[in-house]
Amino acid sequence: MSRYDVDWDEMEDLAVVAPFFDELRTQFAEGPAPEIGTELATLFVFGAPPVGVVKPTPAPSTRSRTTRRVAAGAVGGLALIAGMGAAGALPGPIQDPVASAAKFVGLNLPHAHHHHHPTPASGETGGDKEKGSSPEVTTHAHRSSHVPTESDQPTPLKSDGSTGGSTGATGATTGQSGTTTKRTGTGSSTSTGNSTVTGSGSAVSSTGGSGSGDHGTNGNNQHQRPTYHGNGRTTRNDGSTTSTTAPPSGSGDSGGGSTPTTTPPDTTPTTSAPTS
Amino acid sequence: MPIFHPVDPLGESFPHVLNAAREGSGWAFEQLFRSLAVPAAGYLRAQGMADPDGGVNEVFLRVFRSLGTFEGSEDKFRSWVFTIAHHLVVDERRARGRRPVTTELSEVDGSHPSGDVEEEAHRLLGDDRVMGLLDQLPPLQRDVILLRVVADLSIEHVAESVGRRPGAVKALQRRGLAALRRLLERESVTKGVSP
Numbered sequence: 001m002s003r004y005d006v007d008w009d010e011m012e013d014l015a016v017v018a019p020f021f022d023e024l025r026t027q028f029a030e031g032p033a034p035e036i037g038t039e040l041a042t043l044f045v046f047g048a049p050p051v052g053v054v055k056p057t058p059a060p061s062t063r064s065r066t067t068r069r070v071a072a073g074a075v076g077g078l079a080l081i082a083g084m085g086a087a088g089a090l091p092g093p094i095q096d097p098v099a100s101a102a103k104f105v106g107l108n109l110p111h112a113h114h115h116h117h118p119t120p121a122s123g124e125t126g127g128d129k130e131k132g133s134s135p136e137v138t139t140h141a142h143r144s145s146h147v148p149t150e151s152d153q154p155t156p157l158k159s160d161g162s163t164g165g166s167t168g169a170t171g172a173t174t175g176q177s178g179t180t181t182k183r184t185g186t187g188s189s190t191s192t193g194n195s196t197v198t199g200s201g202s203a204v205s206s207t208g209g210s211g212s213g214d215h216g217t218n219g220n221n222q223h224q225r226p227t228y229h230g231n232g233r234t235t236r237n238d239g240s241t242t243s244t245t246a247p248p249s250g251s252g253d254s255g256g257g258s259t260p261t262t263t264p265p266d267t268t269p270t271t272s273a274p275t276s
Numbered sequence: 277m278p279i280f281h282p283v284d285p286l287g288e289s290f291p292h293v294l295n296a297a298r299e300g301s302g303w304a305f306e307q308l309f310r311s312l313a314v315p316a317a318g319y320l321r322a323q324g325m326a327d328p329d330g331g332v333n334e335v336f337l338r339v340f341r342s343l344g345t346f347e348g349s350e351d352k353f354r355s356w357v358f359t360i361a362h363h364l365v366v367d368e369r370r371a372r373g374r375r376p377v378t379t380e381l382s383e384v385d386g387s388h389p390s391g392d393v394e395e396e397a398h399r400l401l402g403d404d405r406v407m408g409l410l411d412q413l414p415p416l417q418r419d420v421i422l423l424r425v426v427a428d429l430s431i432e433h434v435a436e437s438v439g440r441r442p443g444a445v446k447a448l449q450r451r452g453l454a455a456l457r458r459l460l461e462r463e464s465v466t467k468g469v470s471p
Contacts, residue, residue, distance in 0.1 A: 013453040016460055021425050024406055028318030029426045033310075037333035040309065043340060047302035051344035 085109045286311055290350040298343055309336050312357050319358065319426045322410060323365045323418075331368075335361045355433035358423060362437045369415070409459050417452035420445055 036044070084090045085098040092112035099109040286293055286307065296304035313332055320328035320335075338360050346356060410418055416438070423434045431449075435442040 013450075013457045016457045017453055020406070020409065020456060020460060024322070024410075024422075024425050027406055028322045028422075029315045029428070031314060031318050031321070033314050034317040034329040034332040036309075037330065040305075040333050040336060043337075044302045044306040044309070047305070048300040048340065050299040052298075 088112075286350055290353070294343075294346075294353070297340070305336075305340055308339070308353075312354060315427055316357060316361050319361055319422055320365065322407070322422050322426055324407070324411070325365060325368055331361070331364055335364055351430075351433070354427070355429055355436060358427045358429060358433075359437040362419065362423070365419075409456065409463075412459055413452060413455055417448050417455060420448040421452045421456070424449060 081090070081094075081098060082102075085095060085102065086107075086109055088095065088110040090098055090112070095110070095112035099111045102109045293304045293307045297308055313336070316335055317328050317332045320331040325331050335357065339357055346353065348356075410422070413421065419438055420434055423429050423437055424431075429437065431442050431445050435445045438445065440448075
């Protein structure tokens with residue numbers, strides 16, 4: 001009875017069923033031997049090629065397969081971002097965080113270069129709008145490739161809003177990588193390197209460059225130095241303007257359609273535009 | 277066709293026979309076959325397989341083809357063989373459910389239940405008595421009872437064969453015993469004798 005692994009409360013059932021089990025075993029477990037088919041008979045006579053012991057390898061679970069795929073995708077994505085970051089090919093908003101993050105692991109990736117396309121400001125349409133606007137200036141200066149020059153001195157940009165319409169460029173320097181992005185509500189302009197593009201009444205920001213146009217606002221610093229205007233005027237710290245006779249020779253673009261005719265700043269004591 | 281008589285369990289010689297079978301020795305295949313062919317064929321017959329002898333041949337062909345994947349003792353080999361046999365039964369059960377069973381009219385004559393209870397009871401008392409009782413069990417209870425009694429497998433090995441936990445197998449066995457007891461008591465009442 002115990003060979004059936006039954007519980008005590010099943011013993012009564014088993015006592016009734018046991019004769020049936022004996023009959024079942026006699027009829028089926030001890031019956032006649034089965035006939036052997038041709039294939040098995042051949043196997044018994046001639047044998048078969050030896051088979052090695054193959055340990056069954058458990059199939060990878062769905063979970064582990066999914067994990068592997070996700071991991072492979074993550075690694076591939078990281079490699080792609082790292083490659084593009086090393087090449088500096090990532091979009092600006094992504095390049096900077098990636099470069100910053102890479103610094104933590106000892107990688108020196110280039111920061112984003114904000115390329116500014118000087119837009120010729122309209123000298124007559126900008127108007128004197130700066131006072132009422134609060135321009136948002138974002139400056140990224142990539143100093144790694146910068147060759148300091150005299151013209152790199154910060155340019156004070158104090159806008160008094162009193163002048164406009166004429167632009168000037170001062171100071172010709174080389175290889176300036178300072179970039180500035182400026183967004184204003186009305187009449188914006190940007191400057192890259194030494195060139196200064198101004199529009200009448202618009203704000204000008206410049207970093208590292210020499211000279212400025214009208215109504216500049218320095219997004220990088222607030223040096224209290226007079227500003228030389230391309231139209232021959234210089235703005236002092238107190239906002240007053242003095243006239244000069246000739247602008248310095250420079251590479252700056254002219255905006256507003258007027259050609260600078262001022263004298264170089266070094267010949268005019270009242271100007272402070274960096275000389276070069 | 278040669279007829280082999282069943283042999284006793286291989287016992288201590290089982291590892292040697294198993295290794296010889298893996299090396300392709302015909303005599304080893306024959307030894308393994310003879311040790312389990314009779315209960316395997318009985319299990320297939322008790323499950324109502326149409327061609328139990330052909331089923332046994334198919335079971336052992338599968339066993340010998342997959343011999344390289346097996347490792348273990350003789351008890352485990354027995355359990356493995358009956359697991360394959362049980363899978364064959366399940367396959368035929370499913371196939372039978374999908375297609376209608378065709379039966380020769382000559383076989384139907386004289387065996388069709390007349391509807392008379394006494395005549396039906398007498399039929400159960402005959403050769404088909406055991407099969408008639410087993411047919412009244414649910415398939416899972418029938419599987420467990422047959423694997424326990426005919427195949428002589430332990431609860432754990434039956435659980436492996438039917439793909440269930442040992443606790444579930446014990447529960448199925450308990451319900452199968454109770455069902456068989458009720459059937460036997462009902463049969464004794466019909467016959468007017470004690471079971």
